[in-house]
Amino acid sequence: MSTNTKKGLINIGSFVLGFGFLGALDGIVFHQLLQWHSVIMETDRPGQIASDGLFHFAVTLTLVLGGILLWLAGNPTSLSKGIRLLVGGFLIGGGAFNLIEGIVNHHLLQIHRVKPGDPNALTYDLAFLGLGILLLVIGYFIKRGGKSQPTTLGA
Template sequence: MTVQAKRKFLIIGSFLMGFGTLGALDGIIFHQLLQWHSVVMETTRQGQIMSDGFFHLAVTITLIGGGLVLWIAGKPTDVTRGVQLLIGSFLIGGGVFNLLEGIINHHLLQIHRVKPGDPNALLYDLGFLAIGLGLFLAGYVIYRYARNSYVV
């Protein structure tokens, strides 16, 4: 496999792992431990559990896919600035999860909020988006540094 192909697999796999990890953390922390919300709130408890189950299944598939792509990529150290690409792409993936989930589910579709029923629900939603933006920007800075330092 060429170094270019390894770089692409490393970036894609890391992105998927970051996306899936933040999805898993969202499900574990907000859905299960804190029990603040489910994917679909306006349904029966059984419906909430099922919607969360489908969410966890999708997140698990994403994590498995990311792991397989990273396995195909090989060792990050085989690629110039591979570790930085891995970290940057992982953070970008996590940030994209938070931004997409927050914008689509919390604001556009309004199927749930981070902490529904709380008088400060909007602040929780905005904090969720801020964390996503922070992860994305940190990842982008690391990723750009690694890309700009790349020597063919």
Template sequence: MTAEEKLKLLDYGGILLGIGLAGAFDGIVFHQLLQWHSVYMHTHRHGQIVSDGVFHAFTVVALAVSAVMLWRAGHPGGLARGRRLLVSGALLGAGGFNVVEGIVNHHVLQLHHVKQGDPYELLYDLAYLAVSALIFAYGLYLRQGGRAEGRSSDMAR
């Protein structure tokens, strides 16, 4: 496999890793621990649990596929820009997934809100979008060679 092919696997694997991690975090924290919402709130409890199960299956598949891609790409330190691609890709995947999920599920389709039924429901949704956009923006910053390479030569490789 050429270095360019490994970089592509590392890049796409990092993005998919970020998507899977963001989905897993959302599912574990907001769906299960805090029990603020389910993927689809406008149904009975069994339907909510099934919708969450489908979502969790999606995150497991994303994490498994990203693991295979990253394993095939090999050690990122051996590739020029490898670590930066991995970290920035994970941040871009996580932030991008959450921005799209927040806009589509919370605002367009209104399948659920971050804290369903709370008097400050919109504020929670907007804060979720803001944090997600910051994560995505930091991923872009690193992708474009941000100051992280100056602080750590490890990130530049």
């Protein structure tokens, strides 16, 4: 397998794994432990359990897919670079989950809020998005490995 193919699989696999992990963490913490919300709030409890079950099934499949992609990538040619790609991509994927889920479900579709019914519900929603941005930024810098990137002025 070529180095570029291996790097591509590590990039995609770590992103997918991070995306699925943050999805699972969201479901475990916000849906089950804190019971702040369900995927679809405007249903009876059995409907909420079914929507959460479908969500958990989807993130489980995402975790499995990420693991398979990383397994297919095999051992990285450089361990330190492989770890940077794995951790960076994982954090970028997790941040992407928070941003996509937060923007789509909390704001565009208004399916649920992070903590519905709370007088500070918007603060919770914005903190959720802020965490997504923070994960993306940290993941980017880890993946980049502290190297300064050349900048160009103009288009």
